[in-house]
Amino acid sequence: MSSNDLRVGQFITQYPYEDHFSTTSEYFCSGAERVAKRLSEELAERGCDVTVCTSSATSEYTVEQQGDVTIERSPSFGSVNTMQIAPTQIVDPITKGLEFDIVHAHNSTPPGVLAGWLYAKWNDVPFVITHHGGESYESHGSVFRRAGLFAYTKILIDPLFRSADIAVSPTEGYIEESTALSNAEDVTVIPNGVDVAEFDIGLSREDAKRQLGIDPKSFLILYVGSLHPRKGVDVLLNGFFRFHETHLDTRLIIGGDGVLKDDLKSSVEGQNMSNAVRIPGFIPESEKPLYMNAADVFVLPSVTAASEVFPLVLLEAAAAQTPVVASQFDTIESIVGPNEMGSFLEPGSVESVTDELERFYEDEEMRRETTENALHVAQERKWDGIAKQYYKLYRSVLE
Known part of the structure; x- marks a missing residue:
């Protein structure tokens, strides 16, 4: 399988819009989202067919193109704290008939990574998780936020990581302190990148x-x-x-x-x-x-x-x-x-x-x-080199 044949589904709860970081925005994106964006763009430049499954800032399902990357956005109905609430994000990639050879989920906030896991299980394709954090329960914010994060961090996250074909930690140090990573069958380190x-x-x-x-x-x-x-x-x-x-x-x-x-x-x-x-x-x-x-x-x-x-x-x-x-x-x-x-x-x-x-x-x-x-x-951490490491990881999992 060449890079041109490799269909990669990137799953994340939120994903930047074009020129998202040039102004303030109520649609929150920070470090994990920036990593997902740069990695998606670099993989597309390598010839991969990259589609991002994420949430929209509106109540409509939208499909947009950022360069060679396709972004499928599920409708949102507001946010809790900084997390976008897009209930159909869990099932939209399946019901829309999207086809991927490998699923790469970015664990930052829950819905995106759960959507990736469900798609991978439903379609029997390899499942890769990059762990950006978010496994520690913090009891602040609204009751809905607390309830959702409690369920995710105390019940769902460990079996989620156990089901992954491989988990990626950006640092060696995080492997030592992460409970979720200790539950993964296989763990490797690929750092974040910089332009x-x-x-x-x-x-x-x-x-x-x-x-x-x-x-x-x-x-x-x-x-x-x-x-x-x-x-x-x-x-x-x-x-x-x-x-x-x-x-x-x-x-x-x-x-x-x-x-x-x-x-x-x-x-x-x-x-x-x-x-x-x-x-x-x-x-x-x-x-x-x-x-x-x-x-x-x-x-x-x-x-x-x-x-x-x-x-x-x-x-x-x-x-x-x-x-x-x-x-x-x-x-x-x-x-x-x-x-x-x-x-x-x-x-x-x-x-x-x-x-x-x-x-x-x-x-x-x-x-x-x-x-x-x-x-x-x-x-040593330019984005093209980081994308190359991820591409090699995808191929090794597929083979």
């Missing part, structure tokens, strides 16, 4: 700062992501307050949206730090390379291990030759540690944030070495 060329913007760090209206001689710290308590952004901010007391030439940018945004802004105003801290809100994907290139260090201060399986921002920072400081979890250690592309924080520790910022500020040699290592990591 290195996208982050090569042809500007020095100083020039990138100038474009953002920041003193080019300042030491810039950057965070980009969700402003949610589990991300520990409040810990980063308080650590920066302490750090800035003795390093007045430092600046902090916190990019993103979420429930903590107003509280973070209030803290900045209360500390009279508006000249040193900028909270611009959502940063479109098109602008992210400029921010990453301007930063002297990128900080990922997450306090909940389950929220970080393979954060794409680590690779994006690496592609911009920006070293990282990240919370010391097994998943993150397996990315950052062996590659020496940064250092680690004690999760939830304000003092640890201050200490690590101090190290990077003072040690120019460490910044230089971690910068070189970061770019090397990104070069």
